[in-house]
Amino acid sequence: MAVRILYFARVREQIGLADEVVDVPQDVRTLGDLADFLARRSPGHAEAFAHRQHVRAALDQQMADFEASLGDAREVAFFPPVTGG
């Protein structure tokens, strides 16, 4: 399944990409599985996902836990804890 992955802030800088389209295998079921899968793509990806407690995620533009099922999501984003306001 082709999923568009977006990266923001420190995660974007570590990975060196703002977005990429990734063909996600069937056995990748949750956001946590996806993070593990993406971490193998490059040293930058590995660095970005090394400290999972400092990474947040959104599924189709809604905040989601790493336990959340990918389902039919078309757009997934990974980023640091937010600091607006």
Add this chain to the structure above:
Amino acid sequence: MKDVRVQAGGFDPGAELARLEVLGAGAVASFTGLVRGDDGVSTLTLEHYPGMTERALDRLADAALARWPLAGLILIHRIGDLAQGERIVFVATASAHRAAALEACAFLIDRLKTDAPFWKQEDVGGVRRWVAARDSDNKAADRWRSG
């Protein structure tokens, strides 16, 4: 009345408050967030997630309208480069009663800090660094979840 905006340009709090005052509700409360000037920060850069940001702020506005009897609310968050002392964020609410206006205003700014996808980067003497999230912000947002 609900007005939620994400914009690079500045805004005039007085003019925004006047838009709520003409609703005739009796009470208007507001919060303005500014770029701090106390730790050598020359520029603050606000990155965001276009699309999700607007949806997250709109959901927060709807949650406030559902929870308090508000005549109107305005929520403005700026993006891009901001200098020391510039306004970053503005929240204002109008209601028949002060408690509703004040509580809804506090709810919006507390929850915005944890629910909306913005990231601040500081420039201190030419060195850029990402601002770390604060646990106190999570606690402030959490107090609105139980009520």
